[in-house]
Amino acid sequence: MNHSTATEILIVGAGMAARRFAEQLLERVSEPVRVTMIGDEGRQPYDRSRLSELFLGVAEEDLSFGASLFDDERLELIVDDRVLRIDRRARTVLTRSRRIHRYDTLVLATGAYAARVAIEGSSLPGCFAYRTLDDIEELREFVQVRGAELGRDLRGVVIGGGVLGLEAAGALQAMEVDATVIQYADRLMAAQLDGTAGSIVKRHLQARGITVRTGTRATRIDPDESGAVTAIEYQDGSFQRVDVVIFTVGMQARDELARNAGIDVHPFGGIVIDDGCRTSDPSVLAIGEVASYDGRCVGLTTAAHEMADVAVARMLGGDVSFSGYDESAAVTLAGVEVVSFGDALASTPDAVDVLYADPIAGVYKKLVLAEDAHTLLGGILVGDASAYGALRPLVGARLLGEPSSYVLPVRG
Ligand SMILES: Cc1cc2nc3c(=O)[nH]c(=O)nc-3n(C[C@H](O)[C@H](O)[C@H](O)COP(=O)(O)OP(=O)(O)OC[C@H]3O[C@@H](n4cnc5c(N)ncnc54)[C@H](O)[C@@H]3O)c2cc1C
Incomplete structure (x- = not known):
């Protein structure tokens, strides 16, 4: 670190990994630093992994981590702005609001996009991702308005039968929307469960009134005359009436900043990091879901936090390494x-x-x-x-x- 003046640390993204990084750094660093965190969501970081609790009566404010971190005068949080470009030679970034920020160390913590299946109709009104507080707010508002318009209970389909998909099905039910889960694999939670466990989870969901169709693929979503979702077609040619579709089919690393700046990105997506969270540019670190370690990006809070801790420790001269992904899951579904x-x-x-x-x-x-x-x-x-x-x-x-x-x- 530079001992004469404050070191400039710029964090792109204001999510789970970014918050942890800033918290750990400011807690442990003894030299002067100035940390700038730029996020495009228009709010302070919140606990994304608890989003589904909003349907169990938890308030939005309860997902926040508390403001105390942002009371630290060494940290500036800029919300509702997006970093558009990195100039590695000048060590600056340019944002959507046309501001330029300088850095000594750049930390990319940009997370991931919720993936959608590339089928006709997947962007119609009534189709949703399930990733941000804004997604949840839009989903809730749509259900309220559309339900009033149609004057009946709505029907919903979740495409993707992993943990997130099953959480989304619970969310639909909590809004009194009839829920069907469509899973392309032959069982639910295919990455975590074997066939018998998957079918037992399926029985539990069905007992709760959630319909589950495994080994099924959606091929098209149709609009009604107003342009909103009205039906979904499956690969066997059958149709189902539907008003709301939620996509939970995985994620795509938001690695475009690194890619455009010539930083190494994995062919399957994600910014390539070593076990110290360093990218191919020694001044740039990547942490969280956007980081590709051992050829993979993984959406787990524990991994995002460990990467943040490792990146801080390395910056402060420590010798710890990322231990790899622990993909254990312990959830309560239905x-x-x-x-x-x-x-x-x-x-x-x-x-x-x-x-x-x-x-x-x-x-x-x-x-x-x-x-x-x-x-x-x-x-x-x-x-x-x-x-x-x-x-x-x-x-x-x-x-x-x-x-x-x-x-x-x-x-x-
Ligand atoms: C509904 C849901 C439930 C989950 N449940 C669990 C769970 O039970 N257990 C678990 O381990 N994990 C869970 N996860 C996954 C976990 O939340 C993520 O792995 C974690 O949020 C990753 O942190 P991150 O900081 O890498 O990304 P994020 O938290 O997504 O933060 C990235 C931030 O960067 C912003 N950003 C991106 N690009 C730019 C840019 N160019 N300029 C400015 N800002 C930018 C994004 O808008 C976002 O705010 C869940 C996720 C969801 C969506």
Whole structure:
């Protein structure tokens, strides 16, 4: 760091990774710094991972992290502006409001776009992403206005049956919109669950009145005479009447700034980083969902936070490294606990499964063990996740008792 004057640190993006980076840096740095954070959302960072709680009665203000970070006079937050270009030679960025900001270190924390399926009609009024507070506000307003216009309950389709899709289906139900989830894969939460677990989760959702169609692809969305969504067509030629469509089919890293500035971007998207969150330009760091580590970008708060921590530590001369993605998921969907951790899909050669399934009660527990039948590699728990606390720290270690004792129901 420059010892004579304050070092200029510019963060592009004002989301989860950006906030964590600024918080950690200002807490730990002892030398003079000036931090500028530029975000295009028009508000302070908020907890994106809790967006669905807005449909459970949580207020928008409760998603905020509190203002205290922004009371620090070393930090300036600029909202409702967007960085359009990086000039690496001059070490400046240009924003939509035509302002130029200088940096010594640039931190790219621009997150990702919600992807949409490229089918006819995917941008019609009534089609939504599920990523930002603005998306949620627009969705709510549309449902209210459209419901009043049509004078009946609305019908909604969520395209994408991952965790986010199932949260979105719950959101539709909370707004009294009839909900159908369409999943191209043969099971729900295909990245986290095996076939049996996926079908048990499907039964839980159906018991809650959510329709689930797996192995199905939407091919077109049709407008009515007002131009708004009215029907959806599937690959088998069938149609369904629908008023609201939500896309939850994955994300696309917002890597265009880096790409246009000649910073290395992965062919599948995302700014390439090393385990210190450095990009191909030594003055530019990338953290969070926009960063491609080991060839992948992943949408997980834990990863965004760890990258922010590593980037700060490295800037301050530390020697820590990003440990890689931990894609464990522990969520409650339609009132049902669903946990997937470690090598849940048993991709390790010669892995052994220990299973307990009761589809009628909606309970499924699977431990994935190494060839020795004692070392825990991962697992899946649906409907009863009480063993998760004991199992999670044991991944990579020997279980403390008989494997079956972790999955069999305790007889009272
Ligand atoms: C509904 C929902 C639920 C989720 N639930 C979970 C969960 O339970 N657990 C979990 O681990 N993860 C969850 N996630 C994922 C998690 O929220 C993300 O991984 C995390 O937000 C990534 O942080 P980030 O800072 O990289 O991106 P973001 O939080 O998206 O922040 C990026 C910010 O940069 C802004 N920006 C982009 N480009 C520019 C530019 N050029 N100029 C200015 N600003 C720009 C964007 O508008 C955005 O505000 C969830 C996500 C969603 C949408």
